[in-house]
Amino acid sequence: MKQRARHITILQILLFTVLAVITLFPLYAIVLASLKPTTELFRFGLNVRWDLPRMSFDNYVYLFTGQEGYFRWFTNSLFITLIQTTLTLFVSCFVGYGFAMYNFKGKNLIFAGVLIVMMIPLEIILLPLFRLMLGIGLVDTYVGIILPFIAQALPIFFFRQYISGLPHDFLDAGRVDGCSEYGIFFRIMVPLTTPSFAAMGILVGMNSWNGFLWPLIVLRTQSKLTLPLGLASMLSPYGNNYAVLIAGSVFAIIPILTLFFIFQKYFIEGMTAGGVKG
Numbered sequence: 001m002k003q004r005a006r007h008i009t010i011l012q013i014l015l016f017t018v019l020a021v022i023t024l025f026p027l028y029a030i031v032l033a034s035l036k037p038t039t040e041l042f043r044f045g046l047n048v049r050w051d052l053p054r055m056s057f058d059n060y061v062y063l064f065t066g067q068e069g070y071f072r073w074f075t076n077s078l079f080i081t082l083i084q085t086t087l088t089l090f091v092s093c094f095v096g097y098g099f100a101m102y103n104f105k106g107k108n109l110i111f112a113g114v115l116i117v118m119m120i121p122l123e124i125i126l127l128p129l130f131r132l133m134l135g136i137g138l139v140d141t142y143v144g145i146i147l148p149f150i151a152q153a154l155p156i157f158f159f160r161q162y163i164s165g166l167p168h169d170f171l172d173a174g175r176v177d178g179c180s181e182y183g184i185f186f187r188i189m190v191p192l193t194t195p196s197f198a199a200m201g202i203l204v205g206m207n208s209w210n211g212f213l214w215p216l217i218v219l220r221t222q223s224k225l226t227l228p229l230g231l232a233s234m235l236s237p238y239g240n241n242y243a244v245l246i247a248g249s250v251f252a253i254i255p256i257l258t259l260f261f262i263f264q265k266y267f268i269e270g271m272t273a274g275g276v277k278g
Helices: 002-033 038-044 058-065 070-101 107-118 122-135 142-149 153-164 169-176 181-192 194-209 213-218 227-233 242-272
Strands: none
Touching (some): 038 242, 070 107, 070 142, 070 153, 070 194, 070 242, 122 142, 122 213, 142 213
């Protein structure tokens, strides 16, 4: 049995090693491409061939010194991501908590509506959503990007499922101690749902950071562009600096990777746990 268990462990290690290599290979290729000049990319395409004499950090130097709009785009994306992630997590947890811990008329019907919204692609609601933003004067504003996606179906569903695994005794204990309903939520439930906040924070933050289609429709001013839009604007009929574009893309990955490495423990716990430990 011990030998069999050891063989299974070895197979698992080999399997996950192969998966890790497959997952990291595109990242390795794009980092390598960011060190090559544009002419090299045009000649050989995106490849993993090492050519030390032609490799340098010139693309990054130009990105940080010669490309004036890059840090502006980076700051815009960072601001939008922080605000949208914070508001989405708060609203979604609040709504999910209501679905999980309270019984009210029409609860199942409303929750069914949340599930239906999860199945609707963004492209279907783009036109009416844009007309709404246009009607209330939020086109070409950061509020117009953030406001429509503060309450999202997937985070609401996730928080509802997570909080459903928590004992209702916490509510009763809080009420006995004289805590208000809002106090129970902020003082008891929010600390208990920390892993779910970390897990959903990474997903929501990543979606906001990488958002392209909706900001492309809403924004008009060059100085307000987000990082994905700014990088896309570097490709034009008058010249394409692919090497600098790839270098900017590599630098844009750093915030998401940093966020994941910091909260990876809570991310795994939040995605797998459904209740409190006994």
